[in-house]
Structure formats: structure tokens, C-alpha cells
Amino acid sequence: MIRTPLRPLARILSARQKGENPDAIERENLRLRHEEMRDRQRARAEGRLLILGLFFFAAFTVVGARMGSLAASDPVEPVATTSGASILAQRADIVDRKGRVLATNLATHSLYAQPPLMVDPVRAAEELARLFPDLDAGKLKKDFTGPRKFLWIKRRLSPEQMQAVHDIGDPGLLFGPREMRLYPNGSLAAHVLGGAGFGREGVRSAEVVGRAGVEKEFDTWLRDPANGGRPLELSLDLSVQAAVEEVLAGGMKLMQARGATAVIMDVRTGEVLSLASLPDFDPNDRPAPVPGRAPGDSPLFNRAVQGVYELGSTFKVFTVAQALDEGLVTVDTVMDTKGPLRWGRFTIRDFRNYGPRLTVREVLVKSSNIGTARVAEMIGADRQQDFLKALGFFEPTAFELAEAPTGRPILPKKWSEIVMLTVSYGHGLSASPLHLAAAYATIANGGVKVTPTLLRRTLPPEGGERVLSARAARDVLALMRETVQHGTASFADVPGYAVAGKTGTADKPNPQGGYYEDKVIATFAGVFPAHDPAYAIVVTLDEPVETSGTEPRRTAGWTATPVAAEIIRRAAPLLGLRPEVEPGAMPAVIRIRN
Amino acid sequence: MRSLVLVLTGLVVIGFAFWAYRENYRTQAALAETRQLQQEIAELREALAVQRAEWAYLNRPERLRELALLTFPRLGLVPIDADRFGRIDEVAYPPVFLGGLEGVIDTAALEPRMVEAGQ
Numbered sequence: 252m253i254r255t256p257l258r259p260l261a262r263i264l265s266a267r268q269k270g271e272n273p274d275a276i277e278r279e280n281l282r283l284r285h286e287e288m289r290d291r292q293r294a295r296a297e298g299r300l301l302i303l304g305l306f307f308f309a310a311f312t313v314v315g316a317r318m319g320s321l322a323a324s325d326p327v328e329p330v331a332t333t334s335g336a337s338i339l340a341q342r343a344d345i346v347d348r349k350g351r352v353l354a355t356n357l358a359t360h361s362l363y364a365q366p367p368l369m370v371d372p373v374r375a376a377e378e379l380a381r382l383f384p385d386l387d388a389g390k391l392k393k394d395f396t397g398p399r400k401f402l403w404i405k406r407r408l409s410p411e412q413m414q415a416v417h418d419i420g421d422p423g424l425l426f427g428p429r430e431m432r433l434y435p436n437g438s439l440a441a442h443v444l445g446g447a448g449f450g451r452e453g454v455r456s457a458e459v460v461g462r463a464g465v466e467k468e469f470d471t472w473l474r475d476p477a478n479g480g481r482p483l484e485l486s487l488d489l490s491v492q493a494a495v496e497e498v499l500a501g502g503m504k505l506m507q508a509r510g511a512t513a514v515i516m517d518v519r520t521g522e523v524l525s526l527a528s529l530p531d532f533d534p535n536d537r538p539a540p541v542p543g544r545a546p547g548d549s550p551l552f553n554r555a556v557q558g559v560y561e562l563g564s565t566f567k568v569f570t571v572a573q574a575l576d577e578g579l580v581t582v583d584t585v586m587d588t589k590g591p592l593r594w595g596r597f598t599i600r601d602f603r604n605y606g607p608r609l610t611v612r613e614v615l616v617k618s619s620n621i622g623t624a625r626v627a628e629m630i631g632a633d634r635q636q637d638f639l640k641a642l643g644f645f646e647p648t649a650f651e652l653a654e655a656p657t658g659r660p661i662l663p664k665k666w667s668e669i670v671m672l673t674v675s676y677g678h679g680l681s682a683s684p685l686h687l688a689a690a691y692a693t694i695a696n697g698g699v700k701v702t703p704t705l706l707r708r709t710l711p712p713e714g715g716e717r718v719l720s721a722r723a724a725r726d727v728l729a730l731m732r733e734t735v736q737h738g739t740a741s742f743a744d745v746p747g748y749a750v751a752g753k754t755g756t757a758d759k760p761n762p763q764g765g766y767y768e769d770k771v772i773a774t775f776a777g778v779f780p781a782h783d784p785a786y787a788i789v790v791t792l793d794e795p796v797e798t799s800g801t802e803p804r805r806t807a808g809w810t811a812t813p814v815a816a817e818i819i820r821r822a823a824p825l826l827g828l829r830p831e832v833e834p835g836a837m838p839a840v841i842r843i844r845n
Numbered sequence: 846m847r848s849l850v851l852v853l854t855g856l857v858v859i860g861f862a863f864w865a866y867r868e869n870y871r872t873q874a875a876l877a878e879t880r881q882l883q884q885e886i887a888e889l890r891e892a893l894a895v896q897r898a899e900w901a902y903l904n905r906p907e908r909l910r911e912l913a914l915l916t917f918p919r920l921g922l923v924p925i926d927a928d929r930f931g932r933i934d935e936v937a938y939p940p941v942f943l944g945g946l947e948g949v950i951d952t953a954a955l956e957p958r959m960v961e962a963g964q
Binding site for chain 2 (some may be wrong): 261352494747748
């Protein structure tokens with residue numbers, strides 16, 4: 252680099268000769284040099300700024316372009332990163348407690364038509380009507396030749412039907428993939444499963460939506476892809492359910508009943524192993540509700556959960572249990588049962604006159620209304636209400652079915668004295684068979700409350716509320732066992748399974764007021780085995796009549812009880828219960844002096 | 846010296862370009878294969894679901910009941926009941942095969958060594 256001196260000698264000398272200040276030259280040169288340095292630095296700084304600007308421009312362009320491309324492009328599954336196995340865009344299966352399939356999906360096709368693409372619309376319409384008898388050829392012809400551009404013809408096609416439509420060979424008949432919900436077991440557990448239908452529909456796919464039952468209750472869960480195809484495990488046992496439905500259907504036919512329902516429940520966990528309601532339907536082809544008809548008569552109606560009935564003498568167990576629990580009576584306390592019992596304008600009678608005096612044991616075993624009403628008098632209306640409330644009779648069951656909230660018990664408006672007396676033997680309060688099963692399970696569980704559930708549990712839930720002392724529960728269970736051994740429920744005795752239970756026959760309320768003379772709801776509620784309770788069972792028949800004798804018999808002991816016994820006989824071995832010899836009273840050594 | 850560096854740099858660039866080109870094609874091939882495999886997995890999974898549905902359909906209790914009825918003369922299947930439970934000590938030991946000879950005396954008379962060996 253060539254440096255120009257600040258004081259060039261030639262200019263200094265000439266300036267001195269002219270008498271000028273030579274310092275001015277130096278200052279001038281210094282100034283020029285500074286200006287030059289400043290210009291250079293500015294140019295450098297500007298260059299750097301330019302590069303930085305270019306860098307930022309490029310960076311922002313890349314970010315912007317990437318954002319634009321992400322926003323504008325179609326989403327694709329990442330191919331390289333994941334295996335794609337963890338996410339399944341399929342509705343989850345429903346399985347029973349042993350993993351047997353109750354509901355699954357099947358890929359099928361739907362059929363739609365685009366008339367503008369059709370070659371020979373008339374022939375296509377005729378061929379279609381020939382293939383599917385439920386289609387009307389005239390209407391199809393009108394649709395195909397009219398102004399319509401698109402129409403659905405069939406929601407679901409089997410592969411054979413699809414081939415047959417293919418063979419028609421019209422380019423205007425098109426297929427869209429459809430995921431279909433399949434219930435391989437047909438009408439088995441129909442009321443639990445409910446059914447599914449299509450929600451929003453497109454050509455390429457359609458949304459499967461639960462219509463009732465667990466399909467509706469767990470709709471969000473079943474659709475959630477985050478579950479990774481994990482099935483919904485129910486507490487039901489398929490083989491037990493099949494046996495129960497078979498026996499119940501036979502019993503319903505034999506007893507000429509309009510409807511029947513059965514519930515089997517694990518008394519420790521509250522798992523429902525079988526829930527049957529007849530008449531039933533096929534969830535693969537769920538019928539539409541018939542308007543105008545009473546919903547209670549529809550096959551869609553779940554009698555076990557939605558149906559609330561006066562459950563009759565099965566409630567006597569609760570009255571006696573409460574009195575035993577509160578120490579008001581012992582099993583040997585003698586009650587006055589001289590009838591009829593008059594209360595204002597009401598009269599309480601027994602089915603037959605049992606004599607003027609019965610012990611509490613006999614009151615339950617013989618099912619005396621008067622005796623139970625006398626026990627209820629000792630308890631009082633308030634405490635009776637509290638006890639029934641604790642057993643869950645005041646609220647719909649917290650059961651995992653979409654219909655469960657509709658099974659709201661019908662309570663008397665005012666809990667007067669007469670209501671207290673009638674409720675003590677099961678009249679005036681309507682509840683569902685599931686309520687009853689849960690309450691019996693609570694007694695069998697040693698008095699700790701059991702909540703019914705449809706989901707498989709491995710452990711009993713913690714922190715069940717105690718509603719009854721273990722001692723009272725044991726005593727009342729022993730009384731129920733005696734009822735089966737030599738009381739009203741003697742037909743329920745199944746050898747090896749020590750059934751304990753109670754029958755209940757309630758007159759059906761007439762919608763016009765009062766009660767029917769010859770229509771009853773017959774119920775058997777019980778627990779087995781009595782010495783080590785494992786399962787609770789409730790069987791209810793609607794308007795049964797047993798006509799093998801000289802006159803028709805309607806009491807539960809003749810109708811619901813034999814059906815329940817047959818169910819236990821069939822279901823208990825399937826549940827893995829080994830028949831046992833009941834531990835009885837040990838034979839005492841008696842000293843005899845002769 | 847300088848031209849040598851230039852030539853070497855050029856060669857390295859060409860080498861890298863060639864490597865990148867090959868890697869690109871290999872990646873694309875791998876992605877295509879993955880895509881095809883996933884398609885296959887999806888198809889197999891669908892087939893599996895169909896098989897499972899068919900299995901469940903063929904094993905539905907109603908059908909099994911009918912089959913049990915049809916094959917009753919041969920298989921004699923009846924619903925399980927309480928009599929079907931046994932205890933392990935009720936199971937008999939399989940009978941010891943004695944070569945068709947039941948009596949001890951016969952055995953001893955025919956083959957004395959067998960008795961000796963047994964002792």
C-alpha cells in the first residue's frame with residue numbers, strides 16, 4: 252500500500268516561500284485520508300449488510316415456501332418414519348371377557364349410480380330390480396332417465412351381489428368402499444351391543460356411528476384411533492349369555508310370557524356376565540322403532556335396564572335385612588300376622604292364611620305380606636327410605652349402556668305410612684331387574700355396595716360403601732337359602748350349587764288405574780352358592796302363566812323360579828363353579844343315658 | 846500446485862454428486878418398497894379381520910348348538926352340567942400291560958427269568 256505523506260516536502264517548501272501556513276496542508280491531507288478511510292469502511296459495512304439481507308431473504312423465502320407447500324399439498328402418511336401399525340383408522344372391536352368377538356368390522360361395498368354415465372339406463376334398472384327384489388324397477392327407471400346426477404342404490408353389498416352388479420356391465424353403476432359393522436353372533440346380547448349405522452356418508456367412505464347400547468355409550472372411545480386397535484372388553488361371557496338366552500327363551504315360551512329378562516352378576520366385582528332381554532332383535536339389522544306403539548312392547552326395549560317394574564316380594568329381603576341390621580328383630584322374633592291387616596281404606600292380605608303368628612324366619616320363607624309390613628312398622632318410613640336409597644333404588648343405575656339413564660325407578664310421590672307398608676313387600680316402588688340384581692349382590696357381598704358394570708374388571712373396586720353389617724347380610728342370606736330349601740322358591744334348588752333366593756309376584760298396574768287381576772310380573776332373585784356367594788341372578792317374566800295344573804298358576808314360585816333354576820343349572824358349570832356339598836350343621840354328639 | 850488442488854476439488858465434487866445421486870435413488874426405491882409393504886400389510890390386516898369375523902361367525906353358539914345336534918350320534922356332545930366335574934384322584938392310572946398274561950403263575954411258568962428280573 253502506498254502511503255501519501257501528510258507533509259509532502261515539496262508542497263511544504265513552496266508554501267513556506269509563499270508565506271502560507273504549512274500546517275494547513277497537513278490538516279488538509281489528514282482530512283482527505285480520514286475521508287478515504289471512512290468511505291472504505293462504509294463500503295464494507297454496506298457489503299456486509301447486503302450479505303446479511305440476502306441471507307435473511309433466503310431464510311424467510313425457504314420458511315415461506317415450506318409453509319406454503321405444506322399448506323397447499325395433500326396430507327400423506329409418513330412412509331419412512333413410522334410403520335403405520337400403531338394407528339388404525341377402524342372402529343374398535345368389541346369382545347367378551349374371554350376375547351371372543353362380539354362386534355367387528357367387515358369391508359364391503361356400497362352401490363351408487365351416476366345416470367349421466369349410463370349406457371342403457373332402462374336395462375340397468377331392470378337388471379337391478381331383478382337382482383334386488385326390494386328395489387322397484389319403475390322408480391329406478393325414472394331416477395336413471397331423469398335429471399338426477401347421483402343416487403345411492405344400496406348401502407351394503409356382499410361380494411356375490413357386487414359381482415352380479417359388475418356383470419350388468421353398465422359404467423354408470425359404481426361402487427364405493429364401505430366399512431360395515433358385523434355382529435357375528437346374531438341376536439345374542441343384542442340389547443347390550445345395541446347396533447350401529449352410517450353417519451355422514453361420502454362416496455369413498457362413511458362414518459360408522461353407534462345407535463344404541465355399548466356402541467353408543469362408547470362411541471367416542473371405539474372411534475378413537477389412539478387406542479391402536481385395542482378392543483373394548485366387556486364383562487359378558489359369550490357362552491353363558493348363549494345358555495341364558497336359550498333357557499330364557501324356552502322358559503318364556505313354556506310360561507306363555509310376553510317378555511322375559513335375566514341378569515347374572517358377579518357379586519364381588521359387579522361385573523354383569525349375562526344380560527338378556529326377550530323378545531330381542533338382530534343388531535346387524537336393527538329395526539326402526541315403531542311410532543305409536545308402547546316402547547315397552549318393542550323388541551328394542553331392554554327390559555333388564557330400561558324396564559321398571561314393581562318387583563314384589565323380592566323386596567321383603569331388604570326389609571328383613573334392615574330390621575336384622577338395626578337389631579330390631581332376630582330371626583326368631585315372633586311377629587303378629589293375623590290378617591287381613593287394615594290401614595285406613597287399604598287392606599293387606601297374604602297369599603294364603605299363615606296363621607296368627609310367625610317368626611321372622613317364617614315371614615320370609617313363607618313370604619307373608621302382613622308379617623313384612625309389621626317389620627316395616629318397626630323400622631319406620633325415614634329409615635326405610637335411607638336404606639333403599641343406599642341400595643341404589645332411588646337413582647338410575649350407573650350402568651355403561653346408553654339406555655341406562657332411562658331406567659329411572661318410579662318412586663311414590665309421598666312416603667306415607669301405607670306406602671312404607673306396601674314398599675316393604677315390593678309394591679308402590681318400581682325398579683329395573685338390574686337394580687334388584689345389584690341390591691342382591693350387595694347383600695351377597697357381605698353388605699358392601701356393589702355397582703353393576705359392563706366392563707371387564709380384574710379386581711373388585713376399592714372403597715365400596717357398607718350399607719349392611721356383615722352379620723345381617725349373612726343371616727338374611729341364610730334365610731334366603733331356607734326359602735329355597737323349604738319355602739316359596741323350592742323349585743330353585745339346584746343340587747350342588749346351594750341357591751339362596753326369594754320369589755316375587757307383583758300384580759301389573761293397569762294404565763287405567765288399579766291393578767290387573769290376572770296379569771303379573773313374576774321375579775326370582777337369588778344368589779349362588781349360598782355359603783360362598785359368587786353370583787347373583789335375577790329372572791323376571793312378564794305376564795307368565797303356568798297351565799299344567801287344574802287351574803292356571805301365576806306365582807313366581809311356579810313360573811320364574813323353575814326358569815331361574817334351569818339357568819343356574821346350565822350357567823354355573825360354564826362359570827367354572829364346581830358343585831359342592833353345602834357345609835351344614837355338624838352332627839352333634841348327644842349323650843344318651845339308658 | 847494450484848491447478849492440482851482445483852482438479853482434486855473438481856473430482857471430489859463429482860464424486861459427491863455421484864454419491865448423492867445414488868443415495869437419492871436408493872432412498873426413493875426404499876420408500877417405494879415401504880409403501881408397497883405397507884399396502885400389503887394393510888391388505889393382510891384386512892384379510893385377517895375378515896378371517897377373524899368368519900371365525901367368530903362360524904363359532905357362534907347357535908351354529909355350534911346345531912352342529913352338536915347333527916353330530917350327536919357320533920360325538921354325543923351335551924351341554925356341560927354339574928356331573929362333569931371330577932377330582933384328579935378320581936382319574937385311574939392306565940392299566941399296566943402284561944403281555945396278555947394275567948395270572949402270576951402263568952407268567953412264572955412261562956418265563957422264569959421275568960420273575961427274577963422283577964425282584
